[in-house]
Amino acid sequence: MKCRRCREAAVIELRRHNAAFCAPCFLHHTREQVRKAIDEFEMIGPGERVLVAVSGGKDSLGLWDLLLDLGYQVDGLYLGLGIGDGEGDSGYSRSSGAYTRAFAAARGAHLREVDLPTDLGFDVPTGAAAARRAPCSACGLSKRHLFNAAALEGGYDVVATGHNLDDEAAVLFGNVLRWNTDYLGRQLPVLPAARGFVRKVKPLVRLSEREMAAYCVLKGIDYIVEECPMADGNRHLGYKEALNAVEERSPGAKHAFYFEFLAKASELFRPLAAAEQEGALRPCSSCGAPTTGEVCAFCSLVARATDPERLATVRLGPTRRGGRGRRSA
């Protein structure tokens, strides 16, 4: 198999592009896909400061590396979630933090850190159980709130996340299955800045998970390969599995599903999402972040996750939705 660009021996085939690449040409291809996404969706302007949300995984470390190589001013923010950090547990959060710090040190990049257990008094497994939320839901809520807050505090113009084509196609699939029209109206590669919200961008939307993993291997970036133990068997992974079965038979299906949605259907749902939000936001009485209620969802999660009575109940019994009979830490 030959590289499409230079005719040297290829190391990876990309069926959806009907192409194969050698290592240097694949790295070039990856950078060009990110450059194209940033330009096409006007994600980052000249001179803007970017905060990239990093987890120690292939997508976020790969994104940080790509943005640095493309010449952007990028710092990283790592959020310690306290997952698997009990005695005899997997050590998932400890490992992911170590990969992130090693990358930042190797690239000489600036890393900021927030640690949920130390700084806010709860870890994701226990907090989710106490608040009676699924772990992935409590984790996602914490990330959205804390990344935005850190960006505002640090004077960043943009928060960049490592959501790739597979992530976006899987979320779209889930939203279409349930016709979540307000979510469909907001599922965009760029969420513009608004009062209390920094602009959020997804520069990896043109790249698959496989491409991002390949990028890290070929660039020599060490990342945490093990899956988050809380995500095991979740709905999102099921959607990815279903879409990959389609992709296997019809290369390019995921790309077409997501990008044709953006081109032909996304606009139709935007008024529904806007109506949902219009005039409804006010400052959270606890932290000041924009919210539709008296207290924002994150402050409500923190209150529940650190409530001694709820924690006592959690420590006595199994988690509600921790998955596969797992007990909280």
Next chain:
Amino acid sequence: MKVLLRNPRREVEVPGPLRVGALLERLGVSRETVLVIRGDTLVPGDAVLDDADTVEVRPVISGGQQ
């Protein structure tokens, strides 16, 4: 050849010579969901693996909600 698999981490022996595509079929793994790594580089689907090779079949799918 030695094949390293993840989640859970384990090692299996598979007789060579064998093309990468055929190895993945034998393991029942979709090629959209893994990379095959030999040393510090990737191996494409049409490459032939020998008995002496050691390869890692690394999953690329990660979960979590947004």
